[in-house]
Amino acid sequence: MREALIPLLQLSDSPRIVNVSSSGGLKNVSNEWATAILSDAENLTQEKVDEILSQYLKDYKEGSLETKGWPAYFSACTLSKAAMNAYTRILAKKYSGFCINCVCPGFVKTDRYKL
Ligand SMILES: NC(=O)c1ccc[n+]([C@@H]2O[C@H](COP(=O)([O-])OP(=O)(O)OC[C@H]3O[C@@H](n4cnc5c(N)ncnc54)[C@H](OP(=O)(O)O)[C@@H]3O)[C@@H](O)[C@H]2O)c1
Known part of the structure; x- marks a missing residue:
């Protein structure tokens, strides 16, 4: 995108x-x-974010999420959002003339979350 x-x-x-x-x-x-x-916002790079996601996927496939300290609840969602937040910081630094942010909508009733 x-x-x-x-x-x-x-x-x-x-x-x-x-x-x-x-x-x-x-x-x-x-x-x-x-x-x-x-x-570590100052030293974040795309390669570091990719490395974290690769390690997460490896641990997921090996069934070792819990022993490796990854979240057990909403695990993939949490990691994808953490990665996107990091990526947003990288992007904001690279395109300093742009206004680039993340937003959290809060806990709201939608198609995905049947509260
Ligand atoms: N609801 C919460 O409490 C909550 C809390 C924190 C963060 N969020 C975040 O807010 C965002 C929206 O969540 P939501 O609760 O509103 O979920 P949702 O009701 O399921 O809405 C998701 C929207 O994304 C669209 N979509 C899904 N895959 C797509 C694709 N490949 N290309 C284009 N559009 C696509 C869906 O379109 P269709 O309807 O056409 O499928 C739908 O309009 C998500 O990123 C979620 O993680 C939500």
Whole structure:
């Protein structure tokens, strides 16, 4: 999406990207190695985020999520949001003339969440 839309956004005098995320992203990532990397905004890179997701998928396939300290509840959702939050930071740094943020809609009744 970014690859496709950034050239168009560059034509705007007020370019903006809002990623729909969740406040449950980073705060629910219990793996200390991943948390340390994702919290270090200054040194975040796409490669580091990819490495975390690859390790998560490997541990998932091996059935070792719990022993490796990954979240047990809403696990994939939590990791995907944490990764998107990190990616948003990387993007915001790279395109400093853009307004780039994440938003959490809060806990709301939708098609996905039948509260
Ligand atoms: N609800 C909450 O409490 C809550 C809390 C925190 C974060 N969020 C986040 O808020 C976002 C929306 O969640 P929601 O609860 O509103 O879910 P939802 O009711 O299931 O809505 C998801 C929307 O995404 C669209 N969609 C899904 N896959 C798509 C695709 N491949 N291409 C284009 N559109 C696609 C769906 O379109 P169709 O209807 O056509 O399938 C639907 O309109 C998600 O990112 C979710 O993680 C929600």
